[in-house]
Amino acid sequence: MKEVTVRAPATVSNVVCGFDCLGFAIDGPFDEVTVRRRDRPGVSITHEDAFSLPTDPEQNVAGVAVAALLAEAQVDFGVEIVIEKAIKPGSGIGSSGASSSGAVVAVNWLLDEKFPPAKLIEFAMEGERLASGSRHADNVAPCIIGGFVLVRSIDPVDVVRLDFPPLFATVIHPQIEIRTAEARAVLPELVPLAAAVKNWSNLGAFIAGLEHGDYDLIDRSLVDEIVEPARRGLIPHFEEAKAAGLAAGAIGGGISGSGPSIFMLSKTRERAEIVRTAVSEIYEPTGIPFNTYVSEIVSQGTSLR
Numbered sequence: 001m002k003e004v005t006v007r008a009p010a011t012v013s014n015v016v017c018g019f020d021c022l023g024f025a026i027d028g029p030f031d032e033v034t035v036r037r038r039d040r041p042g043v044s045i046t047h048e049d050a051f052s053l054p055t056d057p058e059q060n061v062a063g064v065a066v067a068a069l070l071a072e073a074q075v076d077f078g079v080e081i082v083i084e085k086a087i088k089p090g091s092g093i094g095s096s097g098a099s100s101s102g103a104v105v106a107v108n109w110l111l112d113e114k115f116p117p118a119k120l121i122e123f124a125m126e127g128e129r130l131a132s133g134s135r136h137a138d139n140v141a142p143c144i145i146g147g148f149v150l151v152r153s154i155d156p157v158d159v160v161r162l163d164f165p166p167l168f169a170t171v172i173h174p175q176i177e178i179r180t181a182e183a184r185a186v187l188p189e190l191v192p193l194a195a196a197v198k199n200w201s202n203l204g205a206f207i208a209g210l211e212h213g214d215y216d217l218i219d220r221s222l223v224d225e226i227v228e229p230a231r232r233g234l235i236p237h238f239e240e241a242k243a244a245g246l247a248a249g250a251i252g253g254g255i256s257g258s259g260p261s262i263f264m265l266s267k268t269r270e271r272a273e274i275v276r277t278a279v280s281e282i283y284e285p286t287g288i289p290f291n292t293y294v295s296e297i298v299s300q301g302t303s304l305r
């Protein structure tokens with residue numbers, strides 16, 4: 001194969017009680033990434049979008065991820081990467097993760113699927129390191145393998161694909177940009193033991209709720225006493241939006257990734273649409289432009305177009 005195009009989906013990470021270790025894929029928006037083999041070694045990048053992202057491969061999340069892959073593959077050729085971005089950078093729905101994941105999955109196709117998913121996740125995390133100063137896989141893992149994913153370890157990469165009942169995500173993206181590095185800078189370095197106990201209790205219960213299709217348990221477990229309190233002030237009208245989503249019948253929700261997007265989970269698409277309307281009514285009078293998405297949580301990760 002000389003050229004491959006893939007679709008890399010947006011993802012919701014953290015999922016309230018799973019900071020840096022839990023995420024899921026949605027079926028839109030998605031980025032399209034095309035890679036072409038070229039004789040000259042190295043990586044070149046072209047963007048087809050309005051986001052002015054860097055094309056210097058050393059400053060681009062896809063560039064550093066693919067460079068890590070090519071170094072390990074020890075190939076004598078290079079690649080040209082064209083990224084058609086639909087996921088806005090700084091949106092909190094895995095924009096950088098989609099670029100780097102899409103690029104490494106596509107290049108892996110050029111190499112006849114030389115690397116397993118765990119290696120692709122490792123390479124894609126180089127993009128997250130560049131974007132945020134921290135390696136974390138809670139966006140790139142679900143982006144690459146799809147579904148609901150628990151990241152047990154990043155070194156070595158050990159991810160668990162979770163069973164989950166039908167779940168629909170409503171995502172509201174107020175159009176302000178929050179850089180992940182800034183959203184990480186507001187987090188506490190140390191966490192009181194009592195808060196940590198609450199979070200890991202909720203995370204365990206949340207996963208049990210997913211596995212058993214126990215929506216009430218999922219609802220009770222979507223609680224975070226560590227990260228959400230530190231970050232919610234970064235997102236205008238977060239509290240009202242979350243309250244409106246819950247009042248409209250969502251199971252629960254919170255900040256998507258490092259924000260500013262907010263996600264709410266519902267049992268049905270119809271309920272997710274009602275939640276979309278309710279949360280939109282919070283943002284409409286504020287004058288803050290916003291986008292909304294409703295998607296089922298999908299098993300499909302990055303796939304050939």
Ligand code: HSE
Pocket residue numbers: 013014019020021132136138139180183184257258
């Ligand atoms: N887990 C990461 C964070 C996701 O919340 O900082 C954003 O990349």
